[in-house]
Amino acid sequence: MATEYGQGYGHRSGPGFHGAAAGERRHRLPAALRAPIEARSWREFGYVMLGLPLGIAMFTFAITMFSLGAGLLVTFLGVPVLAGALAGCRGFGALERARARGLLGVEVDSPERVTVRRQGAMAWMGAILKNGSSWRHLLYAVLQFPWAVFSFVVALTFWAYGWAMLTYPLWFWLFPVYGGQGGLQLYGDGTHSIYLDNPFEITVTALLGLLITMATPWIVRALTTVDRLMVLGLLGPSRLATRVVELESDRGVVVDTAAADLRRIERDLHDGAQARLVNLAMGLGLAKEKLTEDPQEAARMVDEAHGEVKTALQELRDLARGIHPAVLTDRGLDAALSSVATRCTVPVAVDVDLPARPAPAIEGIAYFTVSELLQNISKHARATRATVDVWRVENRLMLQVVDNGVGGADVSAGSGLAGLAERLDAVDGILVVDSPAGGPTRITAELPWRG
Template identity: 70%
Template sequence: MDTAYGSPSPAPRAPHASEGPGPHRVPFVLRAPFSGRTWREFLHLLIGLPIAIVMFTCAVTMTSLGAGLLITFLGIPVLAAGLVGCRGLGALERVRARALLGLEVRAPEPVGAAKPSLMGRVGGILKSGASWRHLLYCLLHFPWAVFAFTVSVTLWSLGWGLLTYPLWRWTFPMYLGQDGIQLYGDETHGFYLDTPFEIAVSCVVGLLFVLVWGGAVRGLSQVDRLLVRGLLGPSRLAGRVTELESDRTAVSETAAADLRRIERDLHDGAQARLVALAMDLGLAKERLREDPEAAARMVDEAHGEVKIALQELRDLARGIHPAILTDRGLGPALSALAARCEVPVRVSVDLAARPAAAIEGIAYFTVSELLRNVSEHARASSASVDVWRSGDRLMVLVSDNGRGGAHTGPGSGLAGLAERLDAVDGLLVIDSPAGGPTAITAELPWRD
């Protein structure tokens, strides 16, 4: 398995709009009102109100009409049409969230129809939990959009209006005949913001409102993210099914690759050697009477070939599943594995009990692949293997003092290893800066 130690890591992925920015020296409260992300989220809140009004109106109208017509046959298709409309509006909301909030939400599971007929599709829509979640979103988003629009626009107008007050104060005496913004007034007197001190205080108050506005927009948009992610995306069950289907595909591909590897090793190794051995023994049999000494030499050579074939078969069997792992567990198996490594390896296994055989086997072959990488690519002078249990997880740490640069980029063997671990809800974490050292942690579920 090629890990491409020392090769340049793939170019860093550009951060998504929804991701937090990198380290800043300017505090968040000061930079938030002036960042592009805040203004995009503010635009999302502004557009959200008219869209929420449309969604709420359509949802209430179609739902109430369908519920009122349930006493007749027309109520069911009308209600289904309303749910379809809600799903369409939900698709629009996912696009809007992706464009302005940087939120990627997959479309929910498609509607399943028991029969490929109109009534089958109607029944599938009514039975779909995603359709009803879209309806719930259309109903809940309206009051929230009113609140978010009111708060964000009020803070925005007060903050930026007062902060820029000196720039537009001239409009009051020119067009309104007063000295400035009137805070209080009756028939006898009034209070205006017109002195330099009052104008300065207005700017300070405006700046405070602007700073509060920036943080408020970020917080309000987070609620929008929760609503979109929770109600307009696939359900947790559907997501888990998709994940399991992907894991099943990965496991099937891995098993097929292992079978091809075993077939190739048998065909190119032991099988070819045994065929040559059979031919040599046939020739020795023919020469036994004519030239006993030559036949004896050929038998002796065949005996050596048998030993080599047996060793290859033992190595192949060990690669499928070592007997020492089944009989004695991870500690002795990893010690035996480390003894065959070209680099000196320290092994530490701290387990009070043994995990499930499948998890034990995955941990063993994970260490085997990583130690092979250390031998072939890391240019290390020493390595270590540590295994322990943390809660309901089995932890495996393989480290070396080599040149580093290991990654899971395209073409890297570690990418395949990460997929194998992910198929059993495992995790592979790589810490391998250029120049080393390298520490790779595999985390597996503990299953008794």
């Protein structure tokens, strides 16, 4: 694994870092003043306005078809009508996801597909009736309508009154010219009438309209927050389906990692110990031939073969340690990480504070994570010291490796840290990298305990 410490200085990567981008646009106007004219505010307002006619269509379709299908269940016709109702609601759901994506910027994955195991209309109807996401779409069609009515009324009222009052100084002259009155009538009965017709009243009306206009985008934003939650909760994939997809992806990562490890072991055996053993066999064969002719030369060749045996044994020990060190199995993380720290090129302080040993698989992942991070420090960090801390927080195993090197480690640059993050993610782990330019570098890994 190789992390490019010297590249990309100033980058902070990994979960937990959400700083502003270098090229982020800076606004001169505060958010409260620019909100009424922002494109986002108008898109959200358009979303609310479109929600009412679409809600009427969805609600009418869902209630009519569901009631008709439920009423016809005493006959065979009820099943296809209900299946058609659910299929139609799924179609409306696709339209709603597209509307939310275009106007609200909400990315919602499509729900799990209807799995039809056999051919025929009956199999399709049974599959769509058993599919949980189909019933969630029906529920959305029913719940969205009353909320759409409420949102439409509130948003349109505030938007219309705010802009009308704000622009009142521009159009109040219509009342004396065409209406025969001084201005907009605020109150009137048989004896008294109050009109907004003098400069002070017109100014106050415009200022009040300005306040309502500035508040309206935030009110609409709060209304669309509920829409976002409904779309995400009812029209997206279920948590179970999402978890299945994650596990399938993690399984692929684990399989790829295991295959890569096997290829590495095969390469190390072929290029290392196997080649030495072949040379050793050839050398011993030559020594055997010279044993009677030149005993001294044979003894020298046997001595060289003895050295080759020691080297091959050391390579096999290193290879076995890379697969799974015996010290980890026998004595746990404390002793194993202390052994790894002695092979680092900089002084490393190891502090392991664990009440018990985690699951062997998690223990192995923790060991190899620290090993690779210390290897990075030796090769790239240009550090003078490092620390390794291991502790437990509730049901999570925490690892933290810190060095005072040059920094600049970037998990998003396709380096070895990215592969390490994928390995941790395959077991529900997390890798957080904090490595500003100039250091220090602080890398924290979180793993499930599973003791």
